[in-house]
Amino acid sequence: MDEFLTISNETKLFRFAQSSIVCVEADGNYCSFTLSDASKFGFTMQIGMVEKLMAYQFKEKGVNFIRVGRSLIVNRNFIQSVEPAKKLLVMFCGSNNTGNELYVYKNDDNSVLKEKDAIKKKIPQDYTVRNEFRTIKLSASTEALKDLKEELEKNFML
Amino acid sequence: MSETINDDEIRVIGQKPTMTPKKKRTLILIGVVLTIVLLVVILFLVLRQNNDTKAIEQNIEKQITNTENAEESQTTVFEADVSRSTIDATSQKALTVSNTTVDGIKLRLFIPGNVSVELSLYDTTLVNDSSVVFLTQAANVRGDNHKIIGDFVYKSNTALSKGAPKSAKGFCAILGQTVILGKDDTATTPYLDSALHKKGYFFRQTIYVKGGAAMTFTDEAKSYRRAICSLNETSNQLLVIESVDKVTMQEFANALSNYQVVNAVGLMGSFILDEWYREENGKLVTLFTNNNPPHSNRNYLIFRAK
Numbered sequence: 224m225d226e227f228l229t230i231s232n233e234t235k236l237f238r239f240a241q242s243s244i245v246c247v248e249a250d251g252n253y254c255s256f257t258l259s260d261a262s263k264f265g266f267t268m269q270i271g272m273v274e275k276l277m278a279y280q281f282k283e284k285g286v287n288f289i290r291v292g293r294s295l296i297v298n299r300n301f302i303q304s305v306e307p308a309k310k311l312l313v314m315f316c317g318s319n320n321t322g323n324e325l326y327v328y329k330n331d332d333n334s335v336l337k338e339k340d341a342i343k344k345k346i347p348q349d350y351t352v353r354n355e356f357r358t359i360k361l362s363a364s365t366e367a368l369k370d371l372k373e374e375l376e377k378n379f380m381l
Numbered sequence: 382m383s384e385t386i387n388d389d390e391i392r393v394i395g396q397k398p399t400m401t402p403k404k405k406r407t408l409i410l411i412g413v414v415l416t417i418v419l420l421v422v423i424l425f426l427v428l429r430q431n432n433d434t435k436a437i438e439q440n441i442e443k444q445i446t447n448t449e450n451a452e453e454s455q456t457t458v459f460e461a462d463v464s465r466s467t468i469d470a471t472s473q474k475a476l477t478v479s480n481t482t483v484d485g486i487k488l489r490l491f492i493p494g495n496v497s498v499e500l501s502l503y504d505t506t507l508v509n510d511s512s513v514v515f516l517t518q519a520a521n522v523r524g525d526n527h528k529i530i531g532d533f534v535y536k537s538n539t540a541l542s543k544g545a546p547k548s549a550k551g552f553c554a555i556l557g558q559t560v561i562l563g564k565d566d567t568a569t570t571p572y573l574d575s576a577l578h579k580k581g582y583f584f585r586q587t588i589y590v591k592g593g594a595a596m597t598f599t600d601e602a603k604s605y606r607r608a609i610c611s612l613n614e615t616s617n618q619l620l621v622i623e624s625v626d627k628v629t630m631q632e633f634a635n636a637l638s639n640y641q642v643v644n645a646v647g648l649m650g651s652f653i654l655d656e657w658y659r660e661e662n663g664k665l666v667t668l669f670t671n672n673n674p675p676h677s678n679r680n681y682l683i684f685r686a687k
Contacts, residue, residue, distance in 0.1 A: 274392075274394055277394050277395065278394050278395050281394070281395055282395060283395050283396075284395065285394040285395025285396075286393050286394065286395050286396050288393075288394040288395070289391055289392070289393050289394065290386055290391060290392040290393075290394060291391050292386065292387070292388040292389065292390065292391070293386055293387065293388050294388075296394070363388075364388045364389045365389075366389030366390075366403065367388060367389050367390060367391050369403075370389075370390065370391045370403055371391050374391060374393065
């Protein structure tokens with residue numbers, strides 16, 4: 224069974240499957256979870272606390288998550304590319320060929336048509352179905368991304 | 382887990398803290414820098430120590446030169462009459478005893494090595510003092526009142542005995558490691574003053590050889606003769622020479638002169654005296670024993686191993 228991260232505050236409690244968390248971005252005292260289906264959840268919680276909760280609840284399974292600088296936690300399984308020189312970190316974030324949901328993109332601004340509407344209704348002319356992964360672009364310092372690249376290379380380089 | 386993290390660092394969550402590559406690089410860099418600094422400091426200290434040692438050596442040499450210059454300036458008038466001997470402190474052996482024959486006169490040589498030369502008053506503990514490698518009597522003492530004949534200075538600012546008798550025109554002054562032998566029949570010789578001033582040693586005795594030339598003696602009596610001598614002018618080797626057989630003073634003086642002795646000042650003669658030396662293995666070799674009743678003015682020339 225998948226591990227879950229339980230986040231709770233005064234008003235709500237959420238449980239996120241470990242394998243669904245793509246990244247956590249900090250913004251002052253807030254943090255935003257991005258999940259594999261591209262959905263986002265915001266909490267009034269510092270990212271340091273999220274890191275502690277992950278370490279506490281995931282134990283050694285938390286190694287999938289890497290704190291990158293002060294503002295970012297990423298799931299290494301969702302990393303598509305690391306480009307330290309460009310300070311660019313690209314994460315996979317949902318796809319239209321996995322799972323049961325269909326993603327339909329609007330041609331002019333890449334906005335997604337709601338899945339239900341796409342299935343129930345005939346796909347509008349200005350929307351197309353693209354069989355490709357969606358990604359999100361994150362930014363971090365060159366040094367941090369160099370270290371991240373080296374960390375990932377430990378497991379993948381011959 | 383560390384609370385803080387910088388923007389240029391990463392941390393794997395749930396993993397025991399390990400050194401990041403950046404920290405490794407930083408630590409290696411710090412290690413290299415510290416090693417270099419340490420080497421520079423060590424090099425600096427070694428160089429400084431060498432300089433200090435050189436400075437100390439130069440200072441000591443300067444002091445010795447100054448002392449010698451001061452002594453020389455005091456004794457310009459008498460320089461032709463004295464010889465100055467310094468003990469060879471580099472020699473491993475404290476004392477070398479050997480025999481030789483000069484003009485048919487058998488001589489026993491006591492050659493000091495790494496020793497200090499001292500005078501001593503009557504002391505029964507000297508025979509058990511393993512540092513003393515040679516002992517013989519030095520200045521003559523009158524038989525009637527046991528007074529030392531001539532000036533005698535023993536580690537003091539005041540002379541134990543005073544006077545410059547006709548029979549003892551030679552003198553031996555011991556100033557630190559320098560032994561000065563010569564002839565001076567005036568009442569106040571600068572070397573006597575130096576010995577008093579420096580709390581050294583000084584005694585008067587017969588002069589056998591002066592400036593390489595044997596003195597003239599008329600006394601035909603034969604006895605065992607002894608002298609403290611300085612050898613040729615180049616080596617300035619100090620040694621004690623005694624006749625193995627009874628000889629006249631003239632025979633002894635001639636033999637010393639022919640043995641290339643520059644200056645020779647007598648030590649107490651005859652066979653009624655204390656004289657012994659210690660072999661390298663510590664064995665005591667007694668040559669003569671003075672069986673007369675001892676008294677406080679019986680005095681000795683001793684070589685003490687360092």
